[in-house]
Structure formats: C-alpha cells, structure tokens
Amino acid sequence: MYELKAVHKRYGLAKVALRKIDLTVRDKEFLVIYGPAGAGKSTILNILAGITRPTTGDVLRDGVSILHLPPERRDAAMAFENYALYSHLSVGENLAFPLHARGMARAEIDQRVKRIAEILGIGHLLDRRPGFLSGGQRQRVALGRAIIRPADIYLLDEPVGHLDAKLRHKIRAELKALADDLNATVVFTTTSSREALALGDRVAVLNQGRLEQIGTPADLYHRP
Ligand code: ADP
Ligand code: ADP
DSSP: OEEEEEEEEEETTTEEEEEEEEEEEOTTOEEEEEOOTTSSHHHHHHHHHTSSOOSEEEEEETTEEOTTSOGGGTOEEEEOSSOOOOTTSOHHHHHHHHHHHTTOOHHHHHHHHHHHHHHTTOGGGTTSOGGGSOHHHHHHHHHHHHHSSOOSEEEEESTTTTSOHHHHHHHHHHHHHHHHHHTOOEEEEESOHHHHHHHOSEEEEEETTEEEEEEOHHHHHTOO
16 A cells, blocks of 8 residues: 655745645555646656655655655556657567566566567567557557566556547556456556546546545546
C-alpha cells in the first residue's frame, strides 16, 4: 500500500501543482487518476516514482516513508504516452531489454516476452524493427516494454492517450485483463471520464491540484 500524506507540490515560487493531497493506493488495485490537462496527474506519478519530490508532505510504502529512496530503489515501472523504442533492436529485443538489464534467465525472458506480446496483439511482429511498424503498433511495443518487468507498482501516464479511439478501446480492455492477471497494483492517468469509469477499481478525480472525489465507478456515477 502506498500513501501520499498531505503532499503539496510547488514548481518554482508561484506554480502550485498539488494542494495537500491525501491519497491511498491499495495493494492490487487499479486506481485511475482522472482530470483535465494540468490537474497534477503526472506530478503524482512522478512523486510515487521518486522522480519528483513533494515540496511538503510524505510518501509511505506499507507505512514507511520512501521519500529518501531514489527511483531505482522504488521498484516502480513507469510508462508515458511518448516513449521511444530502440530502432536498431527488433520488437522482441526491445521487449526483452528491461529483463536482460535485470539479469533474468533466458527461459523466463522468452516466456514473458511471448505472453505480453500475445496480450498486446504484437506476437507476429517480434522479429521486426520499430521502423517497420505503424504508430499504434509502436505504442503497444513501448507499453509492453514499460510493463514487462515485475514491479511493486505500475505507473501508467496516459499510456493510450494518442491512439485512435478503436485501438484505445482495445488496449484498454487488454490492459485491464493484464493487470488482473498479474495481480498488479496500477495507477493510471487519463483525461477521459469514459476511460476512468471503464478501467478503475477506484477513480480519483483531480482538478487544479485538488483531490475532489475518490470512489468506485458506481460511487462516482451515482453522484452529481
Ligand atoms: P497533468 O499530468 O494533470 O496534466 P501535471 O502534473 O503535468 O498535470 O502539471 C500540473 C501543473 O504543474 C500544471 O500547471 C503544469 O503546467 C505544472 N508543471 C508541471 N511540471 C512542471 C515543471 N517542471 N515546472 C513548472 N511547472 C510544471
Ligand atoms: P473519450 O472521448 O472520453 O476519450 P472514449 O475514448 O471512451 O471517450 O471514446 C471515444 C469514442 O469512441 C467515442 O465516440 C465512443 O463512442 C467510441 N467508442 C466507444 N466504444 C467503442 C469501441 N468499443 N470501439 C470503438 N470505438 C468506441
């Protein structure tokens, strides 16, 4: 379980990005942070990942502050909307890269690559170079590479944001199935209410740095 305690974030002197946020991420839940551009969603993910420090407040993992832990000791896997692939490596090699980097055994790497490629519908592309893929295929590979390694928490920053609607719907369903399957803790950001309600076990509504509501889709849907 992760907890943000009264997390306040200012950029520079004037810009307040988060205003005293109290937010719990429960083990194995799919938490969606929903809000318009500029609401502070990425800032929350960056703070959980250890890329950004809160100005004041604390971040706890299982009750222990992790503020002093650098990103490489947080065990968070992060995916952004815009990410580059290694153009000189095949799709399969791109997917395997984070696993090789951790010294995982060959057989386990092959198994994980196969599984994630199947889920994302890119199993037939494993031998291709990124230059020969469509934009949507590239984004799937990049998403796969970001989430292929085992991690304590997966931080997904609008990972399907710039795909067309049809592909977004497809990957959305796949992601949800994948998270259920991995029994993973996921924090996912979106500007789409539809996406938030479709994916979230719980949805946190963020606006201008304030946490306005948090609840299950049913809770939020029945509230004005
Ligand atoms: P979101 O992910 O919801 O779009 P962000 O967390 O990226 O929101 O940004 C929250 C606010 O903080 C925005 O007003 C944004 O312009 C500002 N902001 C984000 N990063 C920086 C930064 N590095 N320097 C200054 N302002 C920033
Ligand atoms: P938002 O625009 O809030 O991001 P969505 O991404 O959920 O909302 O939907 C974008 C568009 O895709 C909508 O016009 C919606 O009607 C359409 N749509 C809804 N369900 C599907 C589906 N299963 N496949 C393709 N398009 C869909």
